[in-house]
Amino acid sequence: MSEPVHEIEVQIRNIEGLHMRPAMQFVDTASRFDCEIQVTNEETSVDAKSIMQMTMLAATCGTKLRIKAKGRDAGEAVEALRTLVEVKMFGETPAV
């Protein structure tokens, strides 16, 4: 049986964008799961569990990111990350 793959698109909604603190929250959330997770913007694809790579995305408010997870808990992982980015918005101020 092949491993499940889940892929979604999220949009950064907090004004300050994916700066270091949100990036760390993202990495913390991603690291709770066993699956492999890649995050892609228009130019780069990075490992969701690496803070150095996540900060390289420089995702400003409004940026769309694709999150692709592969592994047993991939479905839960993308849902947790979607909630963090779009619902909790990293606990930061949303754009008006």
Next chain:
Amino acid sequence: MRLSDFVCMDALIPDLKAGDRDGVIVELVQALAGAGKLGKSKAEEVARAVVQRESEASTGIGKGVAVPHVKHAAVKQVVAAVGCCGRGVDFSSLDKQPVYTVILLLSPSDKADKHLQAMECIFRNLQRDDFRRFLRQAQTIEQVRETIEESDASR
């Protein structure tokens, strides 16, 4: 964005005097103030803000580097200072290892996008093993500057 677009070449310190985290931050902020990048009277206030930010969550992201930063109204444009410390400084890093290279980034409070672009540039370069190694080995201001310029050129 390239490093030389925002790294202040008059604020490169190959041999940081301070031996602790807060001292290193103050030294780098003062270097930027000395280079005219922020009002002299603001240096103390900005340094305090960086220390406070650093205390909330360490920017020591492992591999011997830390990137303390803050957005502050006293900062007119995105600017960075680079410091090296051969002895290593405790930054409460994620990997619990000492930090040998510190890139301090100051951004205006109203330019979130420019701040993110500068961070992207810093981390893109820090990903490279040779960039980190050359910075760590740099003994002179000239060597720090050359490392930055060569890394920019080899993009």
